[in-house]
Amino acid sequence: MRSLLNFLLRFKTLILFLILEAVALVMISSSHNYHQTIAYGAARSITGFVAKKIDKGENYFRLKKINDELLDENLTLHRRLEQLTSSQADTIIPVTDSLSGETYTYMNARVINNSVNKQKNFITLDKGSKDGVVNGMGVASSTGVAGIVVGVSRNYSVAMSLLNADFRLSASIERNNYFGSLTWDGGSYRYAKLSEIPHHVSIREGDTVVTSGYSAIFPAGLMAGTLTGEQTKGGDFISLNVLLSTDFKKLTNVYIIGNLKREEQQKIEEEAVK
């Protein structure tokens, strides 16, 4: 007993060191499961508040750019509206339930914290559970895909950025509809990889990469990026270099995209697999 005590006293620093590192490892491994990160909701509310204050100041210097982007988008939407109203004018269908055809809902949010320099980047948004944000919703900017919501507190939510080593999204080449998996390799924040594309698919530089819509997070056809033409071969598939359409360094206004029928789709898919 005495010798055990002596042993412990002699190595008390080493033992404390091992205990603290073990605690840190437990924290790391539990935060890898992104749905558990909600446990840090309290801390997030404080950091969200601080980040919001900083962001307010930073935003002031980007107002012109943001304004231009919004004007551009407004213009596009106006044109689209014009097309829709003019084509529907001669075939009027009485709609009693205005929600019946709607699948995706859109909500705008502001980015209050964001990074591009880590291996696992996250985006903090100023909308939370009180605005109806839930885990698994998609996040897109006016130029394309940005991330997926992984944590929600009352006033804020955190989205896993596309620039995150754990991010995975089903995306397809718009011209020929071949789909693969869009991931980020941790390098430049402007490029991602579209992998699992079969060898025989012909690709051209500048081909558009869009969401496939299979995951029921994003609607099909949402812009993700364009092919740069570079490719790496390995095994049965090739992986293509994609220039992302969203510039994550100036991400300010985003849309949170919800799918009203996601649960229904997932439920029937799970039942079919059983």
Add this chain to the structure above:
Amino acid sequence: MNSILRYTGVFILLITLQLLIFNNIEFSGYVNPYVYVMFILILPFSIPSWLLLLLSFLTGLVVDLFSGTMGVHTFATVMAGFVRPWIISLNVTAEVADPDLSPSSHRNGIWWFFIYTITVVFIHHLTLFFIEIFSFTHFFHTLLRVILSTAVTTFFIIIFDLIRPRR
């Protein structure tokens, strides 16, 4: 008591600098300086190793909480706190006049402080970047990030040390 207050002030200052300025430095994803390690470096020579470890843990935890990287900084900073006494003992050239003083360049010589800083910072960054990515698949890519970031962090810590009030 006075020194506890002083170190608390330094702690708050370094964490604030880290979160507001250095976390926003982005240089093609390769340079991420983490100057908060300086807090671990300038604690007095006489600090007991258990207290050093606990303070390292606390420092890492605060940085983790505010940058949303649970545990990664905690792990790396505890590692830095653990190796610090060894680096000092390997590296003693001048006798330490007063063990209550903190390591600094004007007391221990700039060369001594440089070697001491770059070694601890390198171990901290090496642990940090590899724990963050959690794989060796992009080994040389990650190693390059470690080396470049270590250089920048060391540079800033030495600048801070030169301009801090001398006591």
